[in-house]
Amino acid sequence: MPQSHATTSTQQDEALGETLSRIVGTTHVLVGEDARREYAHDRLPYANFQERHGRLAGVLPRMVVRPGSTDEVRRIVELSRDRKVQLIPYGNGSGVLGGAIPISREVTIDLRRMGSILSLSPQDAMVTVEAGMNGGDFEAALNERGFTCGHLPQSLEISTVGGWAACRGGGQASSRFGKIEDIVLGLKAILPDAAPLDIQPVARRAVGPSIRDLIVGSEGTLGIITELTLRIWKLPEVERGTVLAFPNLRAALDAARDIMQAELRPAVARIYDRVESDERTAGIGVFAENPIMAMFVFSGSKRLMETEEALALEIAEEHGARIAPQGPYEHWKQNRYVAFSQKWQAKGFYNDTIEVTAKWSEIPAMFEKMGKAVRAICPEVHFGAHWSHIYPEGACQYMTIRLPQMDEAEALPMHAAMWDKIQSLTLDHDGSIAHHHGVGVFRNRWLEREMGGGLAVLQQIKDALDPDNLLNPGKVGLRAPKDAVTVGGA
Numbered sequence: 001m002p003q004s005h006a007t008t009s010t011q012q013d014e015a016l017g018e019t020l021s022r023i024v025g026t027t028h029v030l031v032g033e034d035a036r037r038e039y040a041h042d043r044l045p046y047a048n049f050q051e052r053h054g055r056l057a058g059v060l061p062r063m064v065v066r067p068g069s070t071d072e073v074r075r076i077v078e079l080s081r082d083r084k085v086q087l088i089p090y091g092n093g094s095g096v097l098g099g100a101i102p103i104s105r106e107v108t109i110d111l112r113r114m115g116s117i118l119s120l121s122p123q124d125a126m127v128t129v130e131a132g133m134n135g136g137d138f139e140a141a142l143n144e145r146g147f148t149c150g151h152l153p154q155s156l157e158i159s160t161v162g163g164w165a166a167c168r169g170g171g172q173a174s175s176r177f178g179k180i181e182d183i184v185l186g187l188k189a190i191l192p193d194a195a196p197l198d199i200q201p202v203a204r205r206a207v208g209p210s211i212r213d214l215i216v217g218s219e220g221t222l223g224i225i226t227e228l229t230l231r232i233w234k235l236p237e238v239e240r241g242t243v244l245a246f247p248n249l250r251a252a253l254d255a256a257r258d259i260m261q262a263e264l265r266p267a268v269a270r271i272y273d274r275v276e277s278d279e280r281t282a283g284i285g286v287f288a289e290n291p292i293m294a295m296f297v298f299s300g301s302k303r304l305m306e307t308e309e310a311l312a313l314e315i316a317e318e319h320g321a322r323i324a325p326q327g328p329y330e331h332w333k334q335n336r337y338v339a340f341s342q343k344w345q346a347k348g349f350y351n352d353t354i355e356v357t358a359k360w361s362e363i364p365a366m367f368e369k370m371g372k373a374v375r376a377i378c379p380e381v382h383f384g385a386h387w388s389h390i391y392p393e394g395a396c397q398y399m400t401i402r403l404p405q406m407d408e409a410e411a412l413p414m415h416a417a418m419w420d421k422i423q424s425l426t427l428d429h430d431g432s433i434a435h436h437h438g439v440g441v442f443r444n445r446w447l448e449r450e451m452g453g454g455l456a457v458l459q460q461i462k463d464a465l466d467p468d469n470l471l472n473p474g475k476v477g478l479r480a481p482k483d484a485v486t487v488g489g490a
Contacts, residue, residue, distance in 0.1 A: 091163035097440025131162025150177025167438030168217030447477030
């Protein structure tokens with residue numbers, strides 16, 4: 001009598017687990033359901049909505065393996081290739097778009113044992129770090145040596161350095177230091193065929209298209225990042241923040257544009273709409289007539305910082321800004337790495353955030369249409385926005401949508417409809433549907449419209465490097481396995 005499929009599958013899993021144990025050690029292969037459940041989701045809000053009712057957004061990983069070196073990662077990928085085992089690289093699960101969610105019984109590779117700084121060169125202003133190092137620990141270690149990486153996302157303390165690069169992230173000080181793609185100088189990765197990729201760090205190279213940039217932002221679909229070499233800067237001599245009160249949102253946006261186009265480099269620039277300004281300025285008199293709050297932070301050598309700050313404040317004053325008390329800035333500094341979404345979700349609200357990029361000429365009309373669209377779907381929705389990560393050409397618009405406590409059968413379709421309106425309106429206004437959260441699986445449905453023919457090119461690259469579709473399949477708009485489950489509207 002032939003064996004049942006379940007028996008065969010169990011035997012295959014046991015054999016796979018035994019082989020992985022010989023690579024990383026028995027204690028670093030997790031097969032228990034409770035342990036695997038911890039890796040079944042990241043911070044995707046939709047996954048949290050499902051978890052409130054005891055459901056998974058995807059499936060449990062087949063098992064979890066925790067390598068301790070680049071060579072162990074290589075051997076795992078080699079085994080994956082030989083046995084046609086699908087893999088998902090995992091940092092700390094801080095992503096909010098489902099990039100780490102298993103959709104087809106993949107094996108999850110937890111990289112956090114690889115969490116050390118390997119070298120630091122003050123002369124070359126660069127540091128080499130393993131991909132699994134916690135971001136907060138990394139920045140603290142650099143600070144002790146008198147340096148900063150300059151990449152300071154809100155998720156700093158709950159993310160990994162490799163995760164920053166995998167999802168093409170952007171930190172809160174990006175106006176001064178750049179985004180992660182500006183900071184990564186070199187990297188090591190293991191490709192789907194287990195071949196090592198070693199991009200040596202240099203100041204710049206002109207030897208064809210950038211292979212580094214093919215890996216940065218690929219979210220583990222084209223290779224598993226194991227090491228990164230990043231730019232570093234000396235800690236600023238001084239840093240000073242200023243709170244400004246603007247008469248209206250258009251004036252604040254125009255001031256930010258003019259500051260960037262004047263070639264100034266604030267370390268931080270944040271403008272809040274009326275909803276988010278009101279939350280932060282209650283009882284502060286200057287905001288009675290100037291209700292829009294903005295914060296600008298300048299840092300560096302004292303002479304340079306004071307010059308940049310003075311020039312920026314002159315521009316802001318030309319747009320009607322008034323200096324406000326420092327309280328909101330001090331509160332932001334104390335809470336800049338605190339994520340509030342899960343607190344609302346734990347109370348039964350349907351809280352989510354969406355960040356997009358748009359040109360200055362499009363932002364006002366785009367934002368107004370988005371507000372009207374989401375309120376038409378649910379008049380009781382909380383909808384607020386702020387603009388950060390500013391550029392000479394435009395800015396990141398970061399929105400919070402929060403549906404009240406209600407039955408999920410009513411809430412989830414409205415949540416999906418709001419996502420569709422916001423992403424579609426972004427594309428209608430020639431923007432990008434993602435600024436720094438990446439794609440994961442939740443943004444898949446809009447990738448073809450955003451990338452056009454570029455998505456087909458990316459799929460061809462994926463097919464060439466990973467013909468068996470083994471590395472994080474179904475993410476970043478790429479082809480999913482036939483047996484994959486659907487996550488939300490993906």
